[in-house]
Each structure stands twice: as structure tokens, then as C-alpha cells.
Amino acid sequence: MATPVHELDLPEVDLFGLEREEGLAAMRAARERHWLVRMPMGYAVTRYDDAVAVLRDRRWHSATALITQMAGISDEQFEGRQRRSILSMEGPEHARLRRLVAPAFTPKAADRLRPFMREVVGGLFDKVAAQGTCELVEDVCEPYPIPIICELLGAPKEDWKLFSQWATDIFRIFNDNLIEDLPIINAAFEELDAYVRALVDERRGHPRDDLLSDLIALEEEGDKLSPDELVMMSEAVLMAGTDTTRNQLACSVALLSGHPDQWAALAAGDLALAQSTVEETMRHLGAVRGTARFASEDIEYRDVLFPTGMLMAVSLVTANFDPEVFGTDESFDITHHFNSAQLTFGSGIHYCLGAALARAELQEALPLLARRMPDMHLDGEIEWKPSNIGIWGPAKLPLAFTPA
Numbered sequence: 001m002a003t004p005v006h007e008l009d010l011p012e013v014d015l016f017g018l019e020r021e022e023g024l025a026a027m028r029a030a031r032e033r034h035w036l037v038r039m040p041m042g043y044a045v046t047r048y049d050d051a052v053a054v055l056r057d058r059r060w061h062s063a064t065a066l067i068t069q070m071a072g073i074s075d076e077q078f079e080g081r082q083r084r085s086i087l088s089m090e091g092p093e094h095a096r097l098r099r100l101v102a103p104a105f106t107p108k109a110a111d112r113l114r115p116f117m118r119e120v121v122g123g124l125f126d127k128v129a130a131q132g133t134c135e136l137v138e139d140v141c142e143p144y145p146i147p148i149i150c151e152l153l154g155a156p157k158e159d160w161k162l163f164s165q166w167a168t169d170i171f172r173i174f175n176d177n178l179i180e181d182l183p184i185i186n187a188a189f190e191e192l193d194a195y196v197r198a199l200v201d202e203r204r205g206h207p208r209d210d211l212l213s214d215l216i217a218l219e220e221e222g223d224k225l226s227p228d229e230l231v232m233m234s235e236a237v238l239m240a241g242t243d244t245t246r247n248q249l250a251c252s253v254a255l256l257s258g259h260p261d262q263w264a265a266l267a268a269g270d271l272a273l274a275q276s277t278v279e280e281t282m283r284h285l286g287a288v289r290g291t292a293r294f295a296s297e298d299i300e301y302r303d304v305l306f307p308t309g310m311l312m313a314v315s316l317v318t319a320n321f322d323p324e325v326f327g328t329d330e331s332f333d334i335t336h337h338f339n340s341a342q343l344t345f346g347s348g349i350h351y352c353l354g355a356a357l358a359r360a361e362l363q364e365a366l367p368l369l370a371r372r373m374p375d376m377h378l379d380g381e382i383e384w385k386p387s388n389i390g391i392w393g394p395a396k397l398p399l400a401f402t403p404a
């Protein structure tokens with residue numbers, strides 16, 4: 001007979017108001033005591049195996065659709081959009097969509113964009129190369145993913161600025177001020193909808209070598225994406241693929257700035273070293289530190305009963321340091337190889353659809369920056385985003401290097 005979760009004697013953690021390091025320390029201390037942690041909104045798993053088990057268990061549904069509810073807001077337009085997004089869909093509907101779009105998101109599909117990625121990041125660095133200093137977030141990380149996503153979708157270059165503005169407005173979702181920001185967010189969504197719909201219509205008649213044309217052409221046993229689904233997928237890619245990548249790039253460089261010897265090795269290294277560098281920096285300092293699920297039915301897991309509706313946070317950041325999986329030596333080493341994957345891309349059915357693309361973006365940008373700034377070092381303190389931000393990283397990363 002499973003024990004109701006509220007009857008358990010559990011460590012309790014409230015992350016509200018804590019600095020990142022304090023929050024992390026509290027979660028790690030809790031992980032030592034029990035596999036489950038009690039939190040103000042529900043519970044959290046902190047160990048690797050439990051994180052993977054929860055993310056792979058289809059009874060736990062994505063909490064993305066609950067964003068407005070948790071912020072105490074009711075907005076039909078916004079909620080409807082969240083419900084229709086791949087990020088919050090579940091069951092056969094979600095499985096069908098993932099099956100249909102998977103061929104467009106393979107590593108091979110991402111590889112097509114590698115030369116373009118080098119061009120973009122090289123071009124951004126060119127603008128600061130002669131200065132000998134830069135603020136990497138504003139100069140490189142922020143602008144980097146937008147042209148990639150636009151090129152991926154097939155949007156013309158002159159429209160990049162529009163996408164950048166829509167992305168900025170839409171990312172207000174994560175700013176902890178949803179009530180005030182909602183009109184701006186909805187307006188940006190509407191403009192983006194109209195834009196993508198026009199692009200879809202155009203591509204139907206004139207397919208090209210881009211994601212939108214691939215998505216239009218995808219078909220499995222007569223099943224195809226509807227126009228609404230095409231628009232939703234394009235928006236999901238813009239939303240999920242921009243802020244994540246830019247923050248992860250900044251996190252990875254920030255981490256490497258404390259390891260000049262490894263930065264030099266990366267500059268001289270091959271693709272395999274770039275690959276292991278990306279995995280190791282994502283494990284040590286991931287831009288996505290956790291995600292959340294809710295119980296779609298009464299769930300029994302490890303002899304504990306979680307009632308329907310219960311919220312469960314999954315701490316990717318503590319799972320990435322589970323000593324059972326990654327050992328007790330927590331040193332940062334870009335040549336590390338582990339038998340288990342780092343979890344910053346999640347796991348299970350909602351596993352990051354753009355993981356191959358994101359990996360390629362980071363594998364191209366990091367060695368290029370290491371080659372262009374071989375003696376890179378911090379030129380002031382790193383300013384970090386507030387720790388309650390969902391997609392997190394440096395707000396400012398001032399660097400100095402020998403001018404070229």
C-alpha cells in the first residue's frame with residue numbers, strides 16, 4: 001500500500017528569495033537526506049534516476065500549460081495558445097506530432113546549418129575583434145540564435161529584426177510580471193502568427209531547402225501537419241530555440257573563462273573535443289535548471305502516492321551532479337565522458353526537439369570564439385540574471401583579449 005506523499009517526513013526547501021548558490025546548496029543537502037523534497041508548490045526530485053523516471057512516465061504531464069494558472073491569471077487567448085503548443089501537449093496527440101516532425105530535427109538536418117552558424121558567430125565577433133574587449137552577452141550571445149532560427153525557417157534576412165523583437169516580447173512570459181506583460185505578449189504572438197501563415201502559404205507553392213518546406217512536405221501514412229500546426233511548430237522553435245541557446249552559450253563561456261588551459265585546448269581541438277566541451281559545460285552550468293510536471297491521475301511511484309494535480313519539479317541541475325552517475329569528483333574537465341547523458345536537454349517524450357541544432361550551434365561557436373580570443377579573460381565581474389528566471393545565465397559577461 002503506497003504512502004500518501006503528505007504523510008512522509010521529508011526535507012523542505014523554499015527557493016524563494018535565495019541566491020542561486022544558496023538554492024543549489026539547499027537542494028543538494030536535501031538530496032542527501034531523501035530522494036524527494038517538499039516545496040511550497042508541491043514536490044521535487046533531485047536525483048538522476050528519479051528525474052529520468054518522472055520525465056519518462058507519461059502519467060506526469062507537462063506543467064507548461066499551467067503558467068497562467070500559477071500566476072493567478074485567466075486569459076483565454078494566451079491559455080489556448082499554451083494548450084496547443086507541443087510543449088504542453090500530451091498523449092497520442094503529442095506522440096503523433098513528435099513522430100511527424102522528428103525527421104526535420106535530426107543531427108544531419110542540423111549539420112546543414114553549420115557553415116551558416118560559423119558565418120554568423122564569426123561576423124558578430126568581427127565587430128568587436130579590434131577593440132580587445134567585448135560584452136559577450138550583448139555582442140555575441142543575444143544576437144546569435146535569431147539568424148539561425150530565421151535561416152532554419154526560411155525567413156528572409158531583412159526580417160531578422162522583426163523576429164528578434166517578437167522573441168523579446170514573447171520572452172516576457174518568464175519575467176515574473178505576466179499580468180502587465182500579457183497584452184504585449186499576445187500582440188507579438190498575433191504578428192508572428194500572421195507572418196508565419198503568410199510564409200507557409202508562400203512555401204506551399206515554392207518549396208525550398210528550409211524547415212518550413214520540410215514540415216509542409218512531411219507525411220506519414222497520409223497524415224500531415226495542418227496549417228495551424230505548422231504555425232505552432234514554427235513558433236515553438238522560435239520560442240524554445242532562442243533564449244535557451246543564447247543563455248547556454250554565455251553560461252559555457254563564463255565557465256570556461258575560469259579555465260584558460262581548457263580554453264586553449266578547445267581552440268586547438270577537433271570536433272570530438274567541441275562535442276565533449278558542450279556536454280560538460282551544459283552539465284556544470286545549464287541554462288535550463290529544471291522543469292515541472294503535474295500528476296494527470298493518482299500516481300504511485302516508489303511506494304508513494306501522489307494525488308491527481310500534484311505539482312512535481314524536476315531539478316536537472318542537481319541530477320547533473322548525482323554522485324551515483326557522475327562520481328564524487330566534481331571537477332570541470334572538457335574531456336570528460338560519462339555513460340549517462342547530462343540532463344539539461346531534459347528526457348522522455350518532451351526531450352528537447354532542437355537538441356541536435358543547439359548542440360551544433362554551441363559546438364561551432366565555442367571553438368571559434370576560443371580561436372579568435374586565445375587569451376580571453378574576464379574584464380570585470382560577471383553579472384548573473386536573477387535566480388528565479390526560468391532560462392538563466394549571465395546578464396553581462398565582460399571579456400578582454402588581445403585585439404586582432
Ligand code: HEM
Pocket residue numbers: 062086087088098236237238240241242244245248287288291292344345346347349350351352353354355357358
Ligand atoms: C542549449 C539550448 C537548449 C536547451 C538547454 C534546451 C532545453 C530544453 C528542455 C529541458 C526541454 C524539455 C522541457 C520539459 O521537459 O519540460 C526542451 C524542449 C524543447 N526544445 Fe529545447 N533547448 C535548447 C535549444 C532548443 C532549440 C535550438 C530548439 C529549436 C530548434 C528547441 C526546441 C525545443 C522544443 C520544440 C521543445 C519541446 C519538445 C516537446 O515538448 O516535445 N530547443 N528544450
